[in-house]
Amino acid sequence: MLLQVGFHRAALRRYTGFKSSPYTEGALFYGEKAVNTQIRDAIVAQAGSLTPPTEPQTESFCEPGGA
Amino acid sequence: MKPEFTDAELHQIRTGIQEKYAKVAAQGAGCCFKYPSGREGMVQQGYAMDIVNDLPEDILADFCGVGNPFSLGPLFPGEVVLDIGCGAGVDSFIAACMVGPSGRVVGIDVTPAMLQRARAHQARLGWSQVSFQEAEAEALPFPSAEFDAIISNGVFNLTIHKSKALNEAHRVLKPGGRLMLADMVLVAALPPDRQDQIANWYQ
Numbered sequence: 356m357l358l359q360v361g362f363h364r365a366a367l368r369r370y371t372g373f374k375s376s377p378y379t380e381g382a383l384f385y386g387e388k389a390v391n392t393q394i395r396d397a398i399v400a401q402a403g404s405l406t407p408p409t410e411p412q413t414e415s416f417c418e419p420g421g422a
Numbered sequence: 423m424k425p426e427f428t429d430a431e432l433h434q435i436r437t438g439i440q441e442k443y444a445k446v447a448a449q450g451a452g453c454c455f456k457y458p459s460g461r462e463g464m465v466q467q468g469y470a471m472d473i474v475n476d477l478p479e480d481i482l483a484d485f486c487g488v489g490n491p492f493s494l495g496p497l498f499p500g501e502v503v504l505d506i507g508c509g510a511g512v513d514s515f516i517a518a519c520m521v522g523p524s525g526r527v528v529g530i531d532v533t534p535a536m537l538q539r540a541r542a543h544q545a546r547l548g549w550s551q552v553s554f555q556e557a558e559a560e561a562l563p564f565p566s567a568e569f570d571a572i573i574s575n576g577v578f579n580l581t582i583h584k585s586k587a588l589n590e591a592h593r594v595l596k597p598g599g600r601l602m603l604a605d606m607v608l609v610a611a612l613p614p615d616r617q618d619q620i621a622n623w624y625q
Contacts, residue, residue, distance in 0.1 A: 360588045362601060371467060371489035371604060373457035378610045381457070381488035381576070383603065385495070390597035 362386030432582065434620050439580050440533055447510065447535035450483055459486045464512075468493055473519045477512075481543045484510035487575035489604030497521050501570035504594065505529040506559050506587075507577025511540030511552070517573060518552045528564075530557040559587035564594045571600045579606045 357365035364387045371381030427435070446454050458466050460483040464474050467490035474482065486509065497503060497520035505514040508529025517527045529552070531537050540554045557563050559574075560583045572591050581587045591601055616622060 356585060356588060357601070360585065360592050362588075362592060367607075368494060370609075373463070373467070373488045375456050375488070375606055378608055378612050379579075379606045380609045381604055382607045383489050383491065383494055384601070384605065385603070386601040388592055388595040388597055388599045388601075 357384065357386040361389070363389045427582070431620055435582060436532075438621065443509070443533040444535040446484075446486060447533065447539050452483070455486050457488065459483075461485070463487065464490075469516065473516055476519065477515055478546070481510070481512060481515065481547075484539060484543075485512040487513060487604055488606050489575065491573040491575055491602040491604045492516060492520070494602040495600060497525075497571055500524040502568065503527045504562075504564070504569045504572045506562075506572060506574040506591070507531055507580070508540055508554060509533075509536045511543050511554060513573055513575050514540065514552055514554070515543070515547065515549070518549050521551065523551055525551055527552045528569075529554045530559075530562070532556065532558055560590060562590045562594050566593050567596045567599075568594050569599055570596055571602065573602050575604045576606060578603060 364385065366385055368383045368385050371383060373381040375381075442454060450460075452459055457463065461474065461479065464482065464485050464487075465471070467487070469490055469492065491513065497517055499520075499522040501521045502525060503517045503521055505511075505517060505527060508514045508531050511529050514527050514529035518525070521527060529540055531540070531554070534556060537554050537556055544552050544554065555563070559577065559581050572595060578584055578587060595601065612622070
């Protein structure tokens with residue numbers, strides 16, 4: 356369905372292990388809205404190949420009213 | 423699940439979902455889910471604990487997500503993010519930490535009681551980069567190409583017109599924008615006596 360509406364790199368990435376019933380489980384889906392190849396490659400490089408962030412955000416981002 | 427519904431069935435689904443989440447707003451996430459909620463759920467899903475630990479415990483207690491959409495990729499300072507089905511706003515606040523004060527996060531939900539909780543949390547935190555409004559995933563009240571990223575956690579399974587909702591998500595994303603969803607999916611066939619039951623939507 357993600358591909359049908361135009362998302363690129365669309366995929367069910369993995370299951371989360373959280374079950375709301377014997378028949379259902381959490382899952383993680385990802386998709387991107389396409390741009391031209393050059394811009395998209397830059398975004399992918401910036402995102403570090405879509406791996407989880409390894410550098411935790413600093414607390415200053417979270418201070419009330421902004422840092 | 424039936425692809426088409428009568429008006430009465432649509433009303434029953436929407437009312438059932440609203441009533442369930444009004445109960446969550448009133449009693450807390452611990453009342454209504456069979457998987458871990460609150461801080462425990464966030465820990466199990468691998469949320470960044472340095473951010474989680476910056477939020478008050480009573481806000482964390484409202485977490486009832488089914489996964490960790492942030493595990494699909496980072497948000498960057500200054501980005502504009504939409505949280506579809508934000509509930510009490512826990513993921514919106516996590517996103518706000520990631521985009522920082524130069525970014526912006528908009529949380530939408532269909533349950534007024536949950537939005538009331540989200541706004542109360544926002545007022546307490548005083549984070550000006552976060553806002554909440556009532557809206558449906560199938561009709562996003564935003565211009566095209568508005569957002570750098572969309573997050574959502576356990577919401578699209580409750581959306582009746584999923585293709586319409588995904589089209590709307592695609593429309594409001596900027597070119598190159600990322601959709602990062604955690605949601606419930608069927609992993610086994612429902613027994614015959616539970617198939618096509620309207621109550622499956624909200625129980």
